[in-house]
Every structure is written in structure tokens, then in C-alpha cells.
Amino acid sequence: MxxxxxxxxxxxxxxxxxxxxxxxxxxxxxNPAPADPALLPVFEQFGGKPGIDALMEDFMIRLIDDPRTRDYFAEADQKHIKQMLAEQFCVILGGPCTYTGKGMKETHARLAINEGGFNALVEDLQLAMDMHKIPFRAQNKLLAKLAPMHREIVTRP
Amino acid sequence: MLALTLSLALGTPAQAQDADVHEPSPAERARPDDSVAGSEKLLLTAGVSELEGAAGGGLTPWAVIGGYGTRDQIGASAFYTRVNVPDYHLDGAGALIGFLDRIEFSVAQQRFDTEAVGAALGLGRGFTFRQNIIGLKVKLAGDAVLEQDSWLPQLSVGAQFKKNDRGAVLEAIGAKDDHGIDFYASATKLYLAQSILANVTLRFTRANQIGILGFGGDRNDNYTAQLEGSLAWLLSRNLAIGAEYRMKPDNLGIAGEDDWFDAFIAWAPGKHVSLTLAYADLGNIVIKDRQRGLYASVQIGF
Known part of the structure; x- marks a missing residue:
């Protein structure tokens, strides 16, 4: 009993x-890089880690070109940001990477970012992904993992 | 530590202050665009304008707040819609304002032209019913787009205040009122990983043919709950196809009423304009059955 x-x-x-x-x-x-092994086929659609690295180059160019996001990146350590984003995207898509960066909350705590700024970055990423011929549905699978990070990244209002 | 806090509070030794003050980086000095009139929602995520003026699909409101304004912005849009079925046509026009992605206020007017049917009914060829609609929608919870790791859809409730200008005719066909209020609750969710958007709306209404034939009738004069749904498949950032279904009451003895269906394609070349084309099946309207035809809508906004 x-x-x-x-x-x-x-x-x-x-x-x-x-x-x-x-x-x-x-x-x-x-969790700044919630890995999902089921997304490995999407990782391949991004062209693996080299594809993601190449994507980051054009993504950063767009972020600096966009008046809504420029000031957050123009004088920052762009090389480091690109590297961290590439690691993060790679891990999220189930790729063989390790994210060595900090948490989203910590890295954005001192930045004044509103929802419009967050969405502006999403739009720039979409345009960069279009440029790299990443299929729309594959783009959305990545964005679905990134979107919830608005809770840590958007600090205003 | 206490000494440091005290000295800081007292504004003394400069040395201690320097050690503690963080020098903001350029990124930390960056300020977001905080203009109130803004268009920072993602493309098509504010839906289009439904027939009664609310942000939604073509036939049914969604839980999203219209206009491209985010949670700290105000957005607005205006629309013109034409529905051509074999024996009638309907023109609708209106505008909406979305406040802080929280409250939506809309106005719309519908003109329903009875064409030859008007003559057959002794009303005169091209007899037209006009209905004015004032809509209010409030977002209660959730975020249809950003909360991708949550099962919770965006939830809103709304009301549509409707007034028809043909009271005498409406009374003659058995309608009880020339005005009425629809209440609804909508749940909308974007399943981004699947590129699918789904909406379910529950509407409480007494409206006959959404109010164009008045409110309440000889067969039923009470509010009834009607289910409405939209399913959209995103083909690209600016193109979506889908289908909608709208249950309707059947209150009038002399004018049987059917549920409505449509299949649509919505295209937004940019945030300031969108076009929606649909094939709509409106079923029986008064004495004419199988009213199926083209629905076309243009929306402009920011």
C-alpha cells in the first residue's frame, strides 16, 4: 500500500x-538559440553555414542602409554581430554550430528598441533572404523561431 | 558599498562617480522612430477591410487591429469594395483607424442595388438599400504575428452599429427593425512556420443579409450565434490566397437566406495599397437563388 x-x-x-x-x-x-533539429532541411535551404554567413553580409548592409535600424548598427562591432547572428541562426536551424553569444535580454537591455524597430529588422532580413533566393516558406520557418524574441528585444514602450 | 551609494547620492567625490557611470555606446544612444503615425506592422498582417469596414478578410472581421500602426503608433486605411452577382450588386466604402494596435474604429456605407429585381418587386428598377455601419473593436490578448511559440491566438471583441435607410420597405418584408448591433469575438493566429493564417469569429446578430434587409423577422427576432471563419495561405510576403465562410441567420419568411462563402486572392504591392479579388457565393437573396460572382476590393492606408 x-x-x-x-x-x-x-x-x-x-x-x-x-x-x-x-x-x-x-x-x-x-534561450537565445532554441535549436530545432527538425529544421535541418531548412538549414540546407539556407545553404548551410556558408549560406548563412553570406546572408549576414547583405543583412548588415540593409540594416545600415535602413534609417530605422542604422543607428543601432552603424558604429557597432558589425563583424561580431554578424558572427553571433550567423551562429544563432545556424543553431536554431539545427546546424552543427554553437552559439557563443549572450542572451537576447542582456544584449538588448541598454538599447531603446520599439516594436517598429524590431519589425524593421525583420523586413530587412526578409529582403536579404529574398536576395539570397531563400524560399519563402523556409524564411518563415526561421522567422517563426525569431519572432518570440520580441519579448526580450523590444524594450519600449 | 553603502559609502559609495551615499557619496553618489550626495553628489560628492567625482572620482567615485566616474567609476560607476556607464558611457553609452552609439547603439545605446540610438533612438527608435517614435512618430505616432506609423506603418511598422509587417506587410498584410493587418488584414484587409471586410465588407462591414472592420479589418479582416473579405466577409468576416479578424482579431487584428487595422492599419499598419504598431503598439505605439496610429494606423489608418480606407477601402472601396464592389460585389457583382447575377441579379444584384453591392458597393461598400469606408475607413478605419487603429490606435496603438489596441482599438479599431471604423465607418462604412453599403449600397445594395436591386437592379431588375427591384422592378419585379414593385420597388422600382435599381431600388437601392443603404446601410451605414460604425464599428468598434478592442484587442483583449495575444499577438497573432509575433507570439509564434504560444498557442494563444490574438483575441478581440467588437461591435458593429448598423442603420438601414429603407425602414418602410424592411417593415413590409417582415423585418422588425431598420437598425441593429452585431457583437462578435474573433481569434486570429498566424502559423508562420506553416505560412498559414487562421481566423474564427463568433457573431451574435439579428441582421438579415448582414442588415441590408433589416434586423429580426417574422421567423425569428432573437440574437443568434453565427460562426465565421477564414483560412489563408501565404504564397509570398505580399500575396495570400484563401477561403472564407460566414454563417447567417434566416429570420425572414419571404426571403430565405444562405450562408456565404468565398475564395480570395489578396495582393499588397506595398503597405499603402492592397487589392483583393474573390469569387463569392452569396446563395439566395430575396427571390433570386445562386447569387455567385466577383468580389473586388481596393484598400489604401498607412
Whole structure:
């Protein structure tokens, strides 16, 4: 009887624990690069890591060209940002990379970014992805993983 | 630490201040574009203007707030819609303002031309019903576009205040009122990884043919709940195709009413203009069955 109730408790704890784990990692709150191995075919559509690196070059050019995003990047360490973004995108798409950067909250905490600025960056990324002939549906699979990061990146209002 | 805090508070030794003050980088000095009239929502994510003036699909409101304004901006749009079916045509025009991606206010006018049917009914050829609609929508929760890791759709509630100008004719066909209020709740979600947008709307209404034939009737004079839905497939950033369904009440004994369907294509060459074309099946309208035809709508805005 007692053994049975212990077993039941253990089961309950297990279920609760699993629930909490899903609850914690189901949202991209603090994970700057939520890897999804199922996106490996999308990683290939991006041309692997070399494709992502090449994409970053044109993405950064657009960010600096865009008056809505320019001031956040023009005088920053662009090489480092491109490298971190490439690692981040690579990991998210299930590629064989390690993200060595900081969390989204930490890296954006001192920046004044509103939703319009966040969306401006998305638009610039979409244009860069178009330029690199990345299929629309593949683009959306990446954007679906990046979009929730608005919670850490948008600091205003 | 206490000494440092105290000295900072007292504004004394400059040395201690220098050590603690963070020199902002150029990126940290950057300020967002905080102009109130803005267009920073992503393309097509504000929907188009539905027949009654709210942001949505063609036939049904969505939970999104119209205009391209984000949560700290005001957006606005205006539309003109023409529906041509074999025995009638409908013109609709209106405008909306979206405040802070939270509240949407819309106005619209519909003109329903009975063409030859008007003569057959003794009203006169081209007899036209006019309906004015004032709409209000409030976003309650969620974000249809950005919250991609959450199951929660964007949820809004709304009301449409409708007034028809043909009270005497409406009374003659059995309608109880020439004005009425529709209440609705909408849930909209963009499934970005699948490139699909889905919307479900539950509407409480007494309207006959969305109000063009008045409100309430001899068969039923109470509010009934009607389900409406839209499913859109995004083909590219500026092109979507999809289908819609709108259940309707059937309150009038002499004018049977059917549910509405359409299949649409929406194209937004930019944020300032969008075009929607649809093939709509409006079923029976008064004495004419199988009213199927073209729906065309143009929207401008920011």
C-alpha cells in the first residue's frame, strides 16, 4: 500500500516535472538559440553555414542602409554581430554550430528598441533572404523561431 | 558599498562617480522612430477591410487591429469594395483607424442595388438599400504575428452599429427593425512556420443579409450565434490566397437566406495599397437563388 502510494507520488512528480520542463523551455524567453533539429532541411535551404554567413553580409548592409535600424548598427562591432547572428541562426536551424553569444535580454537591455524597430529588422532580413533566393516558406520557418524574441528585444514602450 | 551609494547620492567625490557611470555606446544612444503615425506592422498582417469596414478578410472581421500602426503608433486605411452577382450588386466604402494596435474604429456605407429585381418587386428598377455601419473593436490578448511559440491566438471583441435607410420597405418584408448591433469575438493566429493564417469569429446578430434587409423577422427576432471563419495561405510576403465562410441567420419568411462563402486572392504591392479579388457565393437573396460572382476590393492606408 505504502509502496504503491510512493510509486504514485513519483509518477505524479514525474508528470509535474515534465510539465514544468515543457513550460519552461516551450517558450523562447531566455534561450537565445532554441535549436530545432527538425529544421535541418531548412538549414540546407539556407545553404548551410556558408549560406548563412553570406546572408549576414547583405543583412548588415540593409540594416545600415535602413534609417530605422542604422543607428543601432552603424558604429557597432558589425563583424561580431554578424558572427553571433550567423551562429544563432545556424543553431536554431539545427546546424552543427554553437552559439557563443549572450542572451537576447542582456544584449538588448541598454538599447531603446520599439516594436517598429524590431519589425524593421525583420523586413530587412526578409529582403536579404529574398536576395539570397531563400524560399519563402523556409524564411518563415526561421522567422517563426525569431519572432518570440520580441519579448526580450523590444524594450519600449 | 553603502559609502559609495551615499557619496553618489550626495553628489560628492567625482572620482567615485566616474567609476560607476556607464558611457553609452552609439547603439545605446540610438533612438527608435517614435512618430505616432506609423506603418511598422509587417506587410498584410493587418488584414484587409471586410465588407462591414472592420479589418479582416473579405466577409468576416479578424482579431487584428487595422492599419499598419504598431503598439505605439496610429494606423489608418480606407477601402472601396464592389460585389457583382447575377441579379444584384453591392458597393461598400469606408475607413478605419487603429490606435496603438489596441482599438479599431471604423465607418462604412453599403449600397445594395436591386437592379431588375427591384422592378419585379414593385420597388422600382435599381431600388437601392443603404446601410451605414460604425464599428468598434478592442484587442483583449495575444499577438497573432509575433507570439509564434504560444498557442494563444490574438483575441478581440467588437461591435458593429448598423442603420438601414429603407425602414418602410424592411417593415413590409417582415423585418422588425431598420437598425441593429452585431457583437462578435474573433481569434486570429498566424502559423508562420506553416505560412498559414487562421481566423474564427463568433457573431451574435439579428441582421438579415448582414442588415441590408433589416434586423429580426417574422421567423425569428432573437440574437443568434453565427460562426465565421477564414483560412489563408501565404504564397509570398505580399500575396495570400484563401477561403472564407460566414454563417447567417434566416429570420425572414419571404426571403430565405444562405450562408456565404468565398475564395480570395489578396495582393499588397506595398503597405499603402492592397487589392483583393474573390469569387463569392452569396446563395439566395430575396427571390433570386445562386447569387455567385466577383468580389473586388481596393484598400489604401498607412
Amino acid at each position: 505504502k509502496a504503491g502510494s510512493i510509486l504514485l507520488n513519483a509518477l505524479l512528480l514525474g508528470v509535474l516535472g515534465a510539465g514544468l520542463t515543457i513550460g519552461q523551455f516551450g517558450r523562447a524567453d531566455e
